[in-house]
Amino acid sequence: MITHLKSGHVYDPQNKIFNIKKDIYIEDGKIIDKKSIRSKIDKVINCADKIVMPGAIDLHTHIGGGKVNIARLMLEEFHNEADGNYDSSSIIAPSTIKTGLKYIEMGYTSCFEPALLPINARQAHAEMADIPFIDKGGYALLGNDDFFLSLLKNKASQSMINDYVAFILKATQSLGIKVVNPGGINAFKFNQRALNVDEKSKYYDITPREIVSKLTRAIYDLGVPHPLHVHCSNLGIPGNFLSTIETIKAANGLPIHLTHIQFQSYGNNGDRGFSSAAVEISNYLNKIENLTCDVGQIMFGQTVTMSGDSMSQHKNHKHAHPKKWMCMDIECDAGCGVVPFKYQDQSFVNALQWAIGLEIFLLAEDPWKVFLTTDHPNGAPFTSYPHLIKLLMDRSFRNDILNQLPEGILEHTILHTLKREYTLNEISIMTRAAPAQILGLKKKGNLSIGSDADITVYDKRKKDIEDMFAHPCYVLKDGHVVVENGRIKKYTWGKTHTVKPEYDKSIEKTLGKFFDKYHTMNLDNYIIKDDEMTRLVGNPIYVNDCKTKRKQ
Amino acid sequence: MANQNSTKNLVCPFCSLHCDDIQVKTNGKKYNVVENISCRKKIESYNINRHSNTYPLMKNKIISLSDAIKKIKDIVNSHKEILILNHGIELSGLRSILNFASQHNSIIDHINSKYLFQNIGVVQRTGYIATSLTETKNRADTIIVIGNKIFDKSPRLIDKVLLPKHSLCSNKNNRNVILIGNFPIKIQKEIKNRCKLTNIKIDLDLVPDLLKNLQKEKGKAIKGVSANTEIKLKNIISKSKYLVTTWAASDFMKNKKPEIIINSICGYIVNLNQTQRAACMPISGSLADVTSSQAMTWMTGFPSRIKHVSNSFKHDRESYDSENLISKKNVDLVLHISTISPDKIEINKKIKNIVIGHPNSTFTNQPDIFIPVGIPGIDYEGIMFRTDNVVSVALKDVRNISLPNSQSILDKLA
Structure with a gap:
């Protein structure tokens, strides 16, 4: 499904875009390039008198x-x-x-x-x-x-x-x-x-x-x-x-x-x-x-x-x-x-x-x-x-x-x-x-091609800035319109952001001994495994990149 | 899934300590605890035996799972006021209970709410200073145990927490343990052999007076406590670097005013903290009460006794008390969820009863429909909360007897 946010006044600071009229296209939860569109546009949201910002x-x-x-x-x-x-x-x-x-x-x-x-x-x-x-x-x-x-x-x-x-x-x-x-x-x-x-x-x-x-x-x-x-x-x-x-x-x-x-x-x-x-x-x-x-x-x-x-x-x-x-x-x-x-x-x-x-x-x-x-x-x-x-x-x-x-x-x-x-x-x-x-959330907070389509659309005509920020006209999460004119349109469930820098696993041995002696649970149970996050905790993870690799 | 004839790590779902250092030998169907721990018998009692029911029953006759679900759906749809009575379930099951309740505007209560609300009451009235199992193990030099059934409920509390083999910051051999109440001789001996024991054998109704005396130069005489004993107690407590008081609210329920006992303990600890460090460690949750109160609180704002009305959950401690609701027949259907309870489930024959329970569930009367489900931590994975509220454990599976979990049944019913 392709969604088109048409002619909004876009604020996208990471791309040095401030109050510029722009179109934004969304497919499969991501912001896409107009040139890559091969099928029909399913939904057009007229943003002519709207302010468009990343979520x-x-x-x-x-x-x-x-x-x-x-x-x-x-x-x-x-x-x-x-x-x-x-x-x-x-x-x-x-x-x-x-x-x-x-x-x-x-x-x-x-x-x-x-x-x-x-x-x-x-x-x-x-x-x-x-x-x-x-x-x-x-x-x-x-x-x-x-x-x-x-x-x-x-x-x-x-x-x-x-x-x-x-x-x-x-x-x-x-x-x-x-x-x-x-x-x-x-x-x-x-x-x-x-x-x-x-x-x-x-x-x-x-x-x-x-x-x-x-x-x-x-x-x-x-x-x-x-x-x-x-x-x-x-x-x-x-x-x-x-x-x-x-x-x-x-x-x-x-x-x-x-x-x-x-x-x-x-x-x-x-x-x-x-x-x-x-x-x-x-x-x-x-x-x-x-x-x-x-x-x-x-x-x-x-x-x-x-x-x-x-x-x-x-x-x-x-x-x-x-x-x-x-x-x-x-x-x-x-x-x-x-x-x-x-x-x-x-x-x-x-x-x-x-x-x-x-x-x-x-x-x-x-x-x-x-x-x-x-x-x-x-x-x-x-x-x-x-x-x-x-x-x-x-x-x-x-x-x-x-x-x-x-x-x-x-x-x-x-x-x-x-x-x-x-x-x-x-x-x-x-x-x-x-x-x-x-x-370090590269796909958030911006409207670049490939970024997550988490987008908030405000009514530019509202005179009271507090009212404008309190009640956006549209909120899109992962490309879905979840709020429209203050009403919840669809429930979605987000993900959990993590980082996983490399490390020398020998620390787990040291820590395991400490846990065995002094804790009241074992180290294995203390660790929340990736699949546990999805199956039991109920929150799938997204691993963000670290800036550098571990120094040996 | 459990392998044939293997040794597996069991994360125990059956008491609120949720010990994760237990090994079991399992052939996939049956499991036996490897170590000779005090709760071995209890854990093994959940093995399938000749009294177990591993098939759904309707009026005591075996039916298929799909028929049972169909029948329950019909019953649910034809009844107006549904009570979901939680006898113990892990987190995923609770989420499904909430989901079911929101679909059918049901009431939810936990079988142990009356105990739970004693400890919650003090949080809501005054608050207090709490501590956790590992803090107690590593820091406590003085431990006051009030009430005598705490060790029945948490059999490994002494070995794992109160008198452990290792302690990071306190001298484990120099600990003072003060027992207040009427404790079995066996417990007294066990503690006396391992640390300094002071035994205060008094009626628990006198605990508030005793604690008052400990904060004064001179208080009124308390039956069973000599002036010298009071001086000794004051001396131990004033020298303490980290004092912990522990109790189980259920121990006080037969006393005149349990909430006053708990208030007095918590108030005493708060006062001690003006000059030294001390903390409370209430023990609760033998039927996953802590799991229930935690998850219900974050999902609705309330720990128990809630009803879904017009898009939101309302709470009323009296109106949604399951005992009252059933005895006064203010509900016409009770859906019992019981995955870990060893207790007989009370079935009031005057209203419809459906039980989604572990295969060894027993009843005072046969329910209208019974669906056997797996036990979290034995048959399927899950998350449960420990007594101290801050630690949650990941339960594992150690056998496979092909039973569904309660979550899947509830989701089919919703």
């Missing part, structure tokens, strides 16, 4: 895994949002089906779970398998597991660490590696309550800097496209911008991605001991070539925070709203914490957090280096993306909200002085082309 990509959204399910379970009283098409789960902790439906309705076609605990990976993939429409993937958590820390303590070679990292990517069917509060989650298990970048953990005698340094090197050596995805030390603590900068330095110039950087950009100046350090962080972002970040914008309202960072979540439990929370130590592997939270516009701290996120967006000179996220649901549910886009594109709208925030907030933010308004070109970069590029 959007969310590179950091908590959509699957143990902590997400704890939140769903904990917040039962919020599950009352039945609207005819969906189940009644709340958007702050949506069911898998609601997750898929809400994402596809907004034109998002690929989403990535950033905190896939290796030991919990089977569950995370099984959950994500039940999310309809979208392609997905995850970043495996390392840097707090006892095996890795033992390697570092015993001065294991970088090549052995590389082998372990590659093994984890394979065993957990992941696309990348994330480190959360490097070493801090493990230290919390030994009753350490804080761990700064150059502070040694009491048990392993290792600093977060060493962990970040070893892992960024491993990712680089293995040729994994996505740089180490880092949730820095000291999340949410006033003055943490300094440790954020030190974490950047720990990468020693190698590629590094800092996630939900808004939560890591706090100063401790002023009468309240809490201030914006967005300028300082943005200066680094703008000057360091190999540094990327996603923002983790907060929005006002009820949400739930969920994180692998049990150290910081335990600290945060005092702010829980409603008053309940959960933390967990997990399998000598990682941890997690779930704390419901309500961001309030009349709270000085929350208002400044809102402003800091926007400052970072607006101070970023290169939209290829900063990605639009709310760290769903930590900053806000992902359904607030259209509102966030409007905040970025419409200064007067932004300032109207800013002016309603607590008196005195203007003295603590430069937001009102930032005149910048994002363009559609920039939005298309930061929500499509840039995340595809940083994740």
